[in-house]
Amino acid sequence: MNVSPQIALVLAAQAGDQAAFETLAGAYRRELLVHCYRMLGSLSDAEDQVQETLLRAWEKRATLTSPQSYRAWLYRIATNLCLNRLRSVSRRSLPSDLSSPSKPGDIFPPGKSGGLVQEPVWLEPFPDELLVDQYSNPEDQALRQEQISLAFLVALQHLTPVQRAVLLLREVLEWKAAEVAEWLDLSVPAVNSALQRARQTLHQHYQENGSETSVVQLRPQLQNLLDRYMTLWQQADVPGLVALLREDAWLTMPPFPAWVAGRMDIATLLQFRVFIPGRQWRLQPTHANGCPAFGLYRREVGEESYRLSGLWVLGVEGEQISSIVAFLDVASFTAFGLPSTIEREAGGQEA
Structure with missing residues (x-):
């Protein structure tokens, strides 16, 4: 059975190959940084959350059950870390x-x-x-x-943390509602409702402020x-x-x-x-x-x-x-x- 180079790297990392993990981390670090920055509005905080995401991904590598979903797994970890951070800032x-x-x-x-x-x-x-x-x-x-x-970042600040996460995951990163619901421990209707409210808030903000x-x-x-x-x-x-x-x-x-x-x-x-x-x-x-x-x-x-x-x-x-x-x-x-x-x-x- 042929295994893609990406899956091979994931399997090697899960087996404890740190070099394989560093290769994966290098491939995803930049896009995770952008995602965390959008969530938090702070580059320094985003860098901290990406570092923590990769640390947890290494520590919990054995819990990944679907190697082909490695990127989505990283986003799930990063998003929930950002949500935790937003509770205290x-x-x-x-x-x-x-x-x-x-x-x-x-x-x-x-x-x-x-x-x-x-x-x-x-x-x-x-x-x-x-x-x-x-x-x-x-x-x-x-x-x-x-x-x-900055216009988009300012507008995002008018959303609740969960609405912000749902909007970014659904509309910017284009993940499916069912996936986002699983990651955020929500129902699919709750995800759709949060997305609708986020869109309405952004629309109102842009109308009022340009x-x-x-x-x-x-x-x-x-x-x-x-x-x-x-x-x-x-x-x-x-x-x-x-x-x-x-x-x-x-x-x-x-x-x-x-x-x-x-x-x-x-x-x-x-x-x-x-x-x-x-x-x-x-x-x-x-x-x-x-x-x-x-x-x-x-x-x-x-x-x-x-x-x-x-x-x-x-x-x-x-x-x-x-x-x-x-x-x-x-x-x-x-x-x-x-x-x-x-x-x-x-x-x-x-x-």
Whole structure:
């Protein structure tokens, strides 16, 4: 009887072959990470849950009765670990989903940091590099980017943990209702009911709030927009930057629990709170949550290098920027591979 290479690996792992198990873990680690991130809204928490999933899969390898269902078995373990985690943590979101717009001065008053909310209540960014799949077509890649966007993540936070799990397993991963019911210890009618309620909640959320960010594909017009944004930022050209924004654009900067809306307030925030005299900036392009992004580096007077200070994720609609989510928790940027500092260019006068 011929056994596929995949089944052979599973059988070897069940027999205690750690090398075979590591091969399996490597094959599924990335997609499990994306699933756990969608469930939790935190890359760091997702990494912990994937590690725990693989540890349990190794410890309980003898309990797997259907080697051909190994992937589904891993998802079952990961989903239930995430549900357990969600029982003890607050839901994560963005300031723009929790309150009305603020005045620019409310974002970070000069010399004060008391407004920071450092508890784990904010969504964390996810590097697009971890989404790359060389075998998927452009349509599949675009769908995957939509399903990792900040808009989708924010909407998911309005679902109960079980509704979130059912929606992801049924509609994103396309598992059958009977399988999901077995994994979550629910009846099939209960799964269908949870899915219906999840769809209704998402629909209502999008109707009331619209998209938080736009997923875009690189094209000449977009690259031109990003090049202009990068140049204008490094020149501290606030009028030029504001001209790239939609009239109804908005900006938020977690962990500050506030946000501003409209070109005028964004311009004020940039002018008086960001581009202060003596401060210089450099940007490094990257991608996060299906959107263009920049690692932002700041150099104060007297410093020899630029230090990583934020990750700015841009939502783009048409040829304008519709939203900016500026993540300021540098500790959450490790997976992006951004250097902690950029050296100042030798010689010459900098902008």
